[in-house]
Amino acid sequence: MNAGRSFIARLACSSTALAALASAGIASANPVRWQLNMTPGVTATSQNVQWLHNLALGICVVIGILVFGAMAYSMVKFRKSKGAVAAQFSHNTVAEVIWTIVPIVILIVLAVPATNILFKMYDTRNAELTIKVTGYQWLWQYEYLNPSNPAKNVEFTSRLERSSDRTRQLGSGMDPFKVKVGDENTYLLDVDHPLVLPVDTKVRFVITADDVIHAWWVPVLGWKQDAIPGQINEDWTEIHQPGVYRGQCAELCGKDHGFMPIVVKAVPKAEFQTWLAAQQTAGDAAHTASASSVPSAPAPAAVAASATTAPVAAAPVAAH
Amino acid sequence: MATYGTNPATHAPLHRDSLHDDVQHGAAHDDHGPKEGFFHRWFMSTNHKDIGTLYLLFSLLMFLIGGSMAMAIRAELFQPGLQFMQPEFFNQLTTMHALVMIFGAVMPAFVGLANWMIPMMIGAPDMALPRMNNWSFWILPFAFTMLLLPFVLGMFGIGGGGPAGGWTMYPPLSLQGGSSVAFMIFAVHMMGISSIMGAINIIATILNLRAPGVDLLKMPVFVWSWLITAFLLIAVMPVLAGAVTMLLTDKFFHTSFFNAAGGGDPVMFQHIFWFFGHPEVYIMILPAFGIISEILPTFSRKPLFGYQAMVYAIASIAFLSFIVWAHHMFTVGMPLGGELFFMYSTMLIAVPTGVKVFNWVSTMWKGSMTFETPMLFAVAFVILFTIGGFSGLMLAMVPADFQYQDTYFVVAHFHYVLVTGAIFGIMAGVYYWLPKWTGHMYNETLGKWHFWLSTIFVNVLFFPQHFLGLAGMPRRIPDYNVAFADFNMISSLGGFAFGASQLLFVYIVWHAMRGGGPVAPARVWEGARGLEWTLPSPPPHHSFVTPPVIRDGDLAHGDVTH
Numbered sequence: 001m002n003a004g005r006s007f008i009a010r011l012a013c014s015s016t017a018l019a020a021l022a023s024a025g026i027a028s029a030n031p032v033r034w035q036l037n038m039t040p041g042v043t044a045t046s047q048n049v050q051w052l053h054n055l056a057l058g059i060c061v062v063i064g065i066l067v068f069g070a071m072a073y074s075m076v077k078f079r080k081s082k083g084a085v086a087a088q089f090s091h092n093t094v095a096e097v098i099w100t101i102v103p104i105v106i107l108i109v110l111a112v113p114a115t116n117i118l119f120k121m122y123d124t125r126n127a128e129l130t131i132k133v134t135g136y137q138w139l140w141q142y143e144y145l146n147p148s149n150p151a152k153n154v155e156f157t158s159r160l161e162r163s164s165d166r167t168r169q170l171g172s173g174m175d176p177f178k179v180k181v182g183d184e185n186t187y188l189l190d191v192d193h194p195l196v197l198p199v200d201t202k203v204r205f206v207i208t209a210d211d212v213i214h215a216w217w218v219p220v221l222g223w224k225q226d227a228i229p230g231q232i233n234e235d236w237t238e239i240h241q242p243g244v245y246r247g248q249c250a251e252l253c254g255k256d257h258g259f260m261p262i263v264v265k266a267v268p269k270a271e272f273q274t275w276l277a278a279q280q281t282a283g284d285a286a287h288t289a290s291a292s293s294v295p296s297a298p299a300p301a302a303v304a305a306s307a308t309t310a311p312v313a314a315a316p317v318a319a320h
Numbered sequence: 321m322a323t324y325g326t327n328p329a330t331h332a333p334l335h336r337d338s339l340h341d342d343v344q345h346g347a348a349h350d351d352h353g354p355k356e357g358f359f360h361r362w363f364m365s366t367n368h369k370d371i372g373t374l375y376l377l378f379s380l381l382m383f384l385i386g387g388s389m390a391m392a393i394r395a396e397l398f399q400p401g402l403q404f405m406q407p408e409f410f411n412q413l414t415t416m417h418a419l420v421m422i423f424g425a426v427m428p429a430f431v432g433l434a435n436w437m438i439p440m441m442i443g444a445p446d447m448a449l450p451r452m453n454n455w456s457f458w459i460l461p462f463a464f465t466m467l468l469l470p471f472v473l474g475m476f477g478i479g480g481g482g483p484a485g486g487w488t489m490y491p492p493l494s495l496q497g498g499s500s501v502a503f504m505i506f507a508v509h510m511m512g513i514s515s516i517m518g519a520i521n522i523i524a525t526i527l528n529l530r531a532p533g534v535d536l537l538k539m540p541v542f543v544w545s546w547l548i549t550a551f552l553l554i555a556v557m558p559v560l561a562g563a564v565t566m567l568l569t570d571k572f573f574h575t576s577f578f579n580a581a582g583g584g585d586p587v588m589f590q591h592i593f594w595f596f597g598h599p600e601v602y603i604m605i606l607p608a609f610g611i612i613s614e615i616l617p618t619f620s621r622k623p624l625f626g627y628q629a630m631v632y633a634i635a636s637i638a639f640l641s642f643i644v645w646a647h648h649m650f651t652v653g654m655p656l657g658g659e660l661f662f663m664y665s666t667m668l669i670a671v672p673t674g675v676k677v678f679n680w681v682s683t684m685w686k687g688s689m690t691f692e693t694p695m696l697f698a699v700a701f702v703i704l705f706t707i708g709g710f711s712g713l714m715l716a717m718v719p720a721d722f723q724y725q726d727t728y729f730v731v732a733h734f735h736y737v738l739v740t741g742a743i744f745g746i747m748a749g750v751y752y753w754l755p756k757w758t759g760h761m762y763n764e765t766l767g768k769w770h771f772w773l774s775t776i777f778v779n780v781l782f783f784p785q786h787f788l789g790l791a792g793m794p795r796r797i798p799d800y801n802v803a804f805a806d807f808n809m810i811s812s813l814g815g816f817a818f819g820a821s822q823l824l825f826v827y828i829v830w831h832a833m834r835g836g837g838p839v840a841p842a843r844v845w846e847g848a849r850g851l852e853w854t855l856p857s858p859p860p861h862h863s864f865v866t867p868p869v870i871r872d873g874d875l876a877h878g879d880v881t882h
Contacts, residue, residue: 031803035791038723045719053720060710067681068703074684075691075699080621086688090623090879099678100671107667110717115660117719122656168402168799176400177802185802187400212493213586215651215726219792223722226652228587229492230580233653250651250726250794252486253493255408258797 029220030189030246039220042241042266046222048117056110063106121223124236127204131195135207135214135227135249138256142195144276145206154279160259161190168259181244189246194263198272199239207233212254218247218264226251239266363458366450367861368435373757374457375432376750380826382424382464383743387819389417394781394815396798400805409475410798411484416471418487419504422604423511424464426738429746430607431456431518434546436757438522440852440859441540443531443868448524456518463510470500486796488597489564491578491589495571502572505564512557519550519557526550531851533870537631538877540850541624544631545610548638552599552606555642560596563589587652594645602641605705605737606634608745609676612698614850615752616680617876619695620687621847626679627877633672633679640669650721659718666716670709677706692845693767697748700775701741708736711786726796729789735782744774747825754832755840759858762832766824773821780814849876 029042040050078084132143139159146152164187167174179187197203207216209227217224225233239245247262267275365371393413396404405413435453439446447453471482483504485494494501526547530539539547567589569575576582578589617624624630646654646662654662680702689695711733715721724730755761784807789795793804800808831837840857851874855863872878 031791031793031801033803034787034806035803036787038790039792049719049723052717053714053723056714056717056720060713064706064710067677067706070681071684071699071703074681074687075689078620078685078687078689080688080690084686084688086621087686088622089625089686091626091629092682095678095682096626096629096675100675103671103674107670110713111664111667114663114717114719118656118659118663121719121722170402170404170406172401174401176799187801188799189801212496213490217726217794219723224651224725228652230585231587231653247792248794248797252411252490252796254496255406255411255484257411258407258794258799 029243030184031219041220041222042239042243042245043220043222043237044240045117045121045237046220048120049222052110052114052117055113059106059110121235124204124234127202127236129198129201130204130206131197133205133207133216133227135209135211135216135253135260137211137254138249138260140191140195140214140216140249140260140262142193144279152280152283154276154283156193156279158191158193158195158263160188160256160261161186161192164188164190165259186246188259189248189261189263191261191263194244194265196265196267196272196275197237197239198269199242199266201269201272202236202238205235205237207235213251214249214253214260215251216247216262217250218245218262220245221247221264224250239264242266242268365454366446368439368446368450368453369757369859369861371447371453371457372432372434372436375428375435375460378457378460379425379429379432379746380829382420382428384822384826385468386417386420386425387822389413389420390815391819393417394812397800397808398812399809400800400802402799405798407798408481408484411486411796412471412474412482414796415483415486416468419467419483419507420464421738422487422600423508424460426604426742426746427511427515428460430546430549430604430742431515433542433607433611433746433749433753434518434522437753437852438525438543438546439529440855440863441543441850442526442529442534443851443864443870444525444529445862445864447521448529449521452517453521456514456521459510459514463507463514466503466510467507470503474500488593489567489589490593491567491570491586494567495578502568505568508564509561512561515553516557519553522546522550523554531864531867531870533872534851534875537628538872538875540610540876541613541627541630541634542607542610545606545613545634548634549603549606552603552638552641556596556599556603559592560600563592563596566592587649590649590652591646594648595642597648598645599638599641601734601737602637604742605745606638608701608705608742609634611745611749611752612680612701614876615694615698615748616683616702618752618845618847618849619692619698620684620689622683622687623879624679624877625682625685626675629675630679633675636672637669640665640672644669647716647721650718651725663716663718667713670713670716673709677702677709692751693762693764693771694748694752694845696768696771696775697744697751700771701744701748704740704744704775704779705737708733708741711736724789726794727789728785728793728795731795732782732785732789735785739782740775740778747774750829752845753852754829755844756852756855756857756859758832758835759840759856760832760835761837761840761844762828763837766828766831770821770824770828773824774818777814777818777821781811781818782814784808784811784814851875 029039038050038053040047130145132145134141139157141155141157143153143155163179166172167176167179168188176187177185179185181190205225207225207227208231209229211229213229214227215224216227221237221239223235225235227233243266245264245266247264249257249260361370362374365374392404393410396402396410435447470479473479474481480498480500483489483494483497483500485497526543566575566577570577570579576584578584578586580586613624613630644662644666646658647666650659650662711729715724715730715733751762751767788804788807791804793800842856843853844857851868854874
């Protein structure tokens with residue numbers, strides 16, 4: 001009836017509005033308090049992923065309304081206390097066929113875009129810059145690979161920034177709400193040396209680990225990848241918006257799994273070149289010192305063409 | 321009535337129609353000859369009812385232990401910053417919480433329900449292998465002592481503490497543990513042996529001991545669900561045994577199954593583990609599906625809708641469960657084709673599961689419903705398990721899964737399907753059958769209180785975790801950025817209240833076992849159908865000593881036209 005129809009129409013409108021609100025830029029680059037939905041992020045990948053998530057969520061909400069609505073209706077209407085007399089039907093083959101076929105169609109509606117998005121995420125061709133990411137217990141190491149002149153590789157470690165580290169100690173008496181950069185609370189999400197990347201540049205990552213399995217994840221980039229000792233995984237990203245983006249290790253890796261965050265600082269290309277050049281100069285000058293500060297960093301092996309190859313056996317690592 | 325011999329215990333003549341014999345011949349007392357001593361009855365039991373009781377009480381104890389661990393976890397996560405424990409201990413808590421709940425609470429509870437109900441539902445006198453049945457149970461207290469000891473001793477400063485690499489035990493991390501790794505592996509072996517023997521027993525019982533007239537496609541759905549679950553158990557528990565044995569040899573005997581430096585592969589462990597692990601989660605839910613399919617028709621006073629479809633759906637789910645395992649590993653770096661295959665196969669499981677949900681709703685539709693506690697839990701199961709199924713469908717989609725994997729979104733998903741799914745299913749079954757077992761009605765008012773408190777607070781506890789995952793909070797971390805503080809606090813408050821509510825359940829069960837509450841009739845619930853409801857409440861220690869004569873109307877699904 002009319003009243004019911006307009007209620008449903010209003011409900012649909014407000015849920016669309018909510019979805020739009022959630023998917024709009026109101027969800028910022030890093031977690032915000034009371035955040036309800038996935039971030040749209042700062043890459044095409046992250047936006048595709050959020051779109052797919054919203055599609056799946058929307059379909060589930062509609063199915064839920066139908067199924068739970070039918071249950072609620074029957075619990076009100078078909079109560080013995082209201083004098084309902086039970087029907088005795090026990091099967092209906094046509095119904096079974098319908099509610100087998102319709103879900104399959106819905107699954108296809110979800111699987112097609114999911115497949116397309118996944119194809120794009122796997123395409124690591126034509127990257128302009130390659131970063132090697134190595135997970136350690138409990139920090140990350142980044143290396144900017146320069147294939148034409150490996151002596152100019154820039155390499156450094158990135159670990160939990162000190163005020164977070166002091167605050168998080170058991171019984172520190174310090175307040176996590178006070179760990180800030182400007183207005184942004186960065187407790188457990190800040191590092192000493194962030195990964196600096198140029199915007200509008202396809203950056204390829206080769207990801208591995210030295211000891212146990214870790215995972216590299218920055219939500220606004222739209223993907224995560226396990227960092228596995230003895231295996232090199234390959235990913236790519238292209239950031240369109242300058243900013244500081246924060247992430248965390250996403251695979252249990254021991255006692256400080258929660259304390260090895262990731263910070264990506266996306267800057268304009270020119271600024272990136274200047275920064276990189278400065279690192280290279282500093283690297284030349286302190287070459288021996290920086291190499292020995294990292295425990296048994298494996299030399300960059302000849303990187304397999306793509307993540308589709310079998311796991312690569314690493315050079316023998318020092319026994320633990 | 322024709323006689324054909326005498327009852328060996330009582331020497332009373334045996335009549336053909338012993339369906340009603342157990343009622344007539346004073347079944348309320350045990351006809352055993354000399355009375356069994358306590359030790360003999362409980363430690364050397366070959367009786368499916370007593371062994372069922374042992375499993376259920378053991379499971380309740382483990383539920384409280386695992387629940388206490390969860391309370392400690394939620395206490396630490398109540399606010400940002402570390403307040404109570406070191407991160408290493410937090411990792412032990414999360415590891416032990418999962419192991420205790422999965423292997424100590426959920427699985428033994430389902431086996432206990434199987435032991436109690438399957439023989440009575442099919443007109444059998446007991447399980448096919450009663451002595452092996454005893455051993456299946458009694459392995460468990462020893463296995464859990466072994467599992468819990470390093471953790472408990474570690475809390476008192478003795479030894480290196482319990483395992484802390486997650487219940488999934490991924491190497492190389494899990495191999496960094498100390499001797500607790502060996503204890504954990506031996507405990508898993510023992511639990512596995514217990515499950516395998518139990519599964520063999522269940523299959524042998526169902527296939528061989530059905531009374532004449534109890535055809536396979538007339539069996540209760542609960543019996544079907546356990547028949548299929550038993551095959552899953554036999555198929556995959558040995559795989560887990562293999563995986564953990566390789567962990568053991570990697571750690572202690574210098575093999576390199578999972579050590580890249582020695583030519584092995586850490587990811588291979590994940591494949592082997594999850595080949596067990598995915599069917600395992602279906603092992604933990606299929607019996608619950610069976611329980612719900614018993615309860616909804618009873619309280620709707622209407623036959624189960626689509627009996628055959630329901631059986632085939634369980635079988636389809638079980639089959640599909642073998643080809644989806646790598647959806648737990650979407651971020652390891654599998655080739656694109658592999659990721660796509662597992663995405664499609666995982667999404668497919670939604671189809672038979674959906675059929676089951678629609679059939680349950682259709683059972684309720686145009687029924688004549690009353691809402692006693694078992695029905696309340698069954699209805700809550702359908703709604704809340706479906707919500708868990710929705711998040712499962714979302715997790716199946718690989719590009720989105722890259723954002724969900726290893727976050728609280730996954731934690732929310734599996735707690736919805738395991739707590740509001742498996743645990744609520746178990747509780748529904750306990751409330752449903754407790755009057756049959758004890759001969760006394762439980763306190764219905766308290767039961768409803770337990771239901772409402774549990775349902776409200778389980779949602780306060782787990783629903784916000786979806787938001788935490790979507791906002792970017794990883795799992796298995798003891799501390800977090802302040803952006804995650806609000807929902808963590810809400811979740812913890814829900815957790816404390818949910819945990820406290822379970823003490824009510826303990827009281828309700830104890831009270832019914834003690835004989836509080838009115839005497840229960842044989843057919844406890846007006847709409848109940850099936851052989852178990854022809855026996856008195858409580859049933860005799862040995863029921864269906866001779867096979868009952870079955871008329872189709874005695875069975876819930878005796879009508880072969882559906």
